[in-house]
Amino acid sequence: MQVLILNSGSSSLKFQLFSMPKETILCSGVVERIGFNDAILRFKTDKGSIELESKILNHKTALKLVAQHLLDKDTGIIKSPKDIAIVGHRVVHGGIFFSKPTLITEDVKEKIKTLASLAPLHNPANLEGIIVAEDIFPKAKQVAVFDTAFLQTIPEVAYKYAIPNEFLTEHHIRLYGFHGTSHKYVSEKAIEFLGKEESKIITIHLGNGCSMTAIKNGKSIDHSMGFSPLDGLIMGTRSGDIDPSIIFHLKDKLGYSLKETNTLLNKKSGMLGLTGYNDLRDIETMAARGNKECILALQMNAYRIKKYIGSYAAVLNGLDAIVFTAGIGENCKLMRQLVCENLDFLGIHLDVEKNNSDLRTIRAINKEDSKARILVIPTNEELEIAKQTVNLIKN
Ligand code: AMP
Numbered sequence: 001m002q003v004l005i006l007n008s009g010s011s012s013l014k015f016q017l018f019s020m021p022k023e024t025i026l027c028s029g030v031v032e033r034i035g036f037n038d039a040i041l042r043f044k045t046d047k048g049s050i051e052l053e054s055k056i057l058n059h060k061t062a063l064k065l066v067a068q069h070l071l072d073k074d075t076g077i078i079k080s081p082k083d084i085a086i087v088g089h090r091v092v093h094g095g096i097f098f099s100k101p102t103l104i105t106e107d108v109k110e111k112i113k114t115l116a117s118l119a120p121l122h123n124p125a126n127l128e129g130i131i132v133a134e135d136i137f138p139k140a141k142q143v144a145v146f147d148t149a150f151l152q153t154i155p156e157v158a159y160k161y162a163i164p165n166e167f168l169t170e171h172h173i174r175l176y177g178f179h180g181t182s183h184k185y186v187s188e189k190a191i192e193f194l195g196k197e198e199s200k201i202i203t204i205h206l207g208n209g210c211s212m213t214a215i216k217n218g219k220s221i222d223h224s225m226g227f228s229p230l231d232g233l234i235m236g237t238r239s240g241d242i243d244p245s246i247i248f249h250l251k252d253k254l255g256y257s258l259k260e261t262n263t264l265l266n267k268k269s270g271m272l273g274l275t276g277y278n279d280l281r282d283i284e285t286m287a288a289r290g291n292k293e294c295i296l297a298l299q300m301n302a303y304r305i306k307k308y309i310g311s312y313a314a315v316l317n318g319l320d321a322i323v324f325t326a327g328i329g330e331n332c333k334l335m336r337q338l339v340c341e342n343l344d345f346l347g348i349h350l351d352v353e354k355n356n357s358d359l360r361t362i363r364a365i366n367k368e369d370s371k372a373r374i375l376v377i378p379t380n381e382e383l384e385i386a387k388q389t390v391n392l393i394k395n
Contacts, residue, residue, distance in 0.1 A: 002026065002083055003389060004137070005382040007090040008129030010121055011035055013062045016382040017070065017077060020390045023383060026077045027070065031062040043069045045077055060132045067136050084140045087133045088389035090181065090381060092122035092229065094146030096172045101392040104130055104142040112144070118228050121266060143389040150184040151177030153219040177223035179205045183213040185384040186325045186377040191218060193362055193375060200316040202309055205379065206335065207326035208236040212305065214312035222315055224308050230266055233308070234301045236278045239269035271297055280328050302338035313346050321373040322348065330378050336365070340374060347371025
């Protein structure tokens with residue numbers, strides 16, 4: 001069975017085509033810079049890689065281009081759009097509506113749309129991907145897998161905010177958590193690696209968006225993102241934790257509208273706001289050249305992660321492993337080193353040589369005598385989504 005997984009971002013469309021249940025990747029790639037004249041399609045199969053620059057103004061054109069390459073008689077993989085049995089979509093916010101993979105209907109799309117105000121960078125793009133895929137692959141079953149689903153086991157003591165109760169009961173204002181598919185995937189790999197189901201693990205997903213989850217015996221019990229993906233760690237363009245009264249000050253004293261404040265905190269803050277750069281590789285390069293803002297931003301980023309490690313070790317009442325994953329977590333040796341420094345009281349001892357290895361597989365980078373393991377586990381949200389969609393359709 002061929003399963004196409006789509007992960008639509010605001011200006012990108014990542015895709016992977018799997019043959020299931022074998023989990024073989026038949027094709028993978030991304031369209032970047034959607035909305036621009038110089039958008040790029042990267043398309044990879046066993047037959048080779050294609051990279052082309054083209055004017056791609058919307059997701060529909062992007063997915064049509066992907067479909068065209070999938071169907072191409074020389075470079076392609078499928079003979080007809082009907083060959084795709086399922087299209088699985090990553091959807092960031094499932095709110096109170098969705099706690100498991102869901103077959104997409106008009107009602108489901110309406111609910112994803114309603115939730116757009118809670119995840120303005122993501123849900124509209126996810127919905128756009130669904131609508132376009134329905135048009136291009138009309139015979140395929142369309143399934144949504146929600147980032148919030150794995151975080152549904154977080155107990156009330158952790159998900160409830162200390163505001164009047166009706167805001168939870170009537171307005172569903174609570175912590176939801178995000179990146180659940182990634183945290184689920186890497187925590188299951190970590191449990192397999194540790195060889196014990198009963199475990200206390202902290203997963204640290206550091207990409208453009210960053211979040212952490214406290215996981216006890218395979219179930220999430222707390223998480224750093226909250227009502228929206230703006231909360232918690234310092235991210236590429238998002239501020240993470242701030243005192244909410246800053247928002248009133250921005251409005252009342254500095255004349256910011258709520259829309260401007262939203263844009264400021266979601267798109268102009270985080271590492272970009274601190275340094276002028278969004279990509280951590282640029283920030284590392286500038287820090288190595290002595291740029292003080294970049295050095296401080298890296299330290300602030302690691303400091304925030306450390307604070308969460310401390311609080312999650314407390315709520316877990318112990319710690320078997322911390323797990324680094326995603327673009328920064330998997331690749332940035334410096335960030336892992338800054339995070340693990342001076343955490344020996346928690347039994348965290350980094351092996352610098354292992355940390356500096358360029359291996360791309362699951363690996364432990366702690367010293368032999370480290371009580372807590374430090375793991376680097378490449379995430380694979382697309383495979384996790386493929387597995388979940390197939391399970392749903394089978395059952
Ligand atoms: P993701 O959202 O998981 O694709 O991760 C994107 C982030 O990973 C960007 O901020 C990149 O700068 C960062 N990243 C990717 N490769 C590296 C690397 N080798 N060193 C540092 N950061 C990296």
